[in-house]
Amino acid sequence: MGSLRDAVLLRETVKYAGGDFTVGPLTGADILGLFVGHRQAIEALYESYGAGKDADSLFIDMAVTFPQIVAEIIARASGDFDEVTLAKARGLDFGTWLAALEKIGALTVQSVGGLGNLAILVERLAGSFKGSMAQGGSPLPNGSTTSENSVRS
Numbered sequence: 001m002g003s004l005r006d007a008v009l010l011r012e013t014v015k016y017a018g019g020d021f022t023v024g025p026l027t028g029a030d031i032l033g034l035f036v037g038h039r040q041a042i043e044a045l046y047e048s049y050g051a052g053k054d055a056d057s058l059f060i061d062m063a064v065t066f067p068q069i070v071a072e073i074i075a076r077a078s079g080d081f082d083e084v085t086l087a088k089a090r091g092l093d094f095g096t097w098l099a100a101l102e103k104i105g106a107l108t109v110q111s112v113g114g115l116g117n118l119a120i121l122v123e124r125l126a127g128s129f130k131g132s133m134a135q136g137g138s139p140l141p142n143g144s145t146t147s148e149n150s151v152r153s
Contacts, residue, residue, distance in 0.1 A: 010110065012103040021078060022078070023077040024077055025104065055102070059097075059101040063098060
């Protein structure tokens with residue numbers, strides 16, 4: 001029987017003018033943290049995607065309209081989500097953002113077993129968040145357990 005220590009993490013390399021960095025899929029905790037921090041923008045993006053936008057158009061719209069969310073997605077997917085990494089992600093060029101979003105999106109879809117499963121995960125997390133807040137609860141912390149938890153065996 002295999003060991004979790006031997007698991008191979010889902011990671012992709014993103015190249016930019018100054019070098020490269022790796023990203024992995026967003027976890028449920030990452031998605032919930034993004035939803036908690038950027039609820040209205042995330043809901044608008046989700047509705048836009050549901051209205052038939054392709055992923056490339058969605059990524060471009062997101063990068064132009066919501067650069068803070070893009071930077072946070074990249075920082076979370078890097079596995080080192082903190083203020084320093086967030087600041088570095090904010091400083092990346094537009095092309096690097098799009099390349100990173102494409103890889104993060106593909107890895108996230110792969111890690112949950114398909115786009116349909118991702119949609120179900122997002123809907124359930126959003127529903128859990130809304131239910132918790134309606135009952136006076138507090139959302140989960142905005143920290144990430146990130147991509148280090150997503151593995152390929």
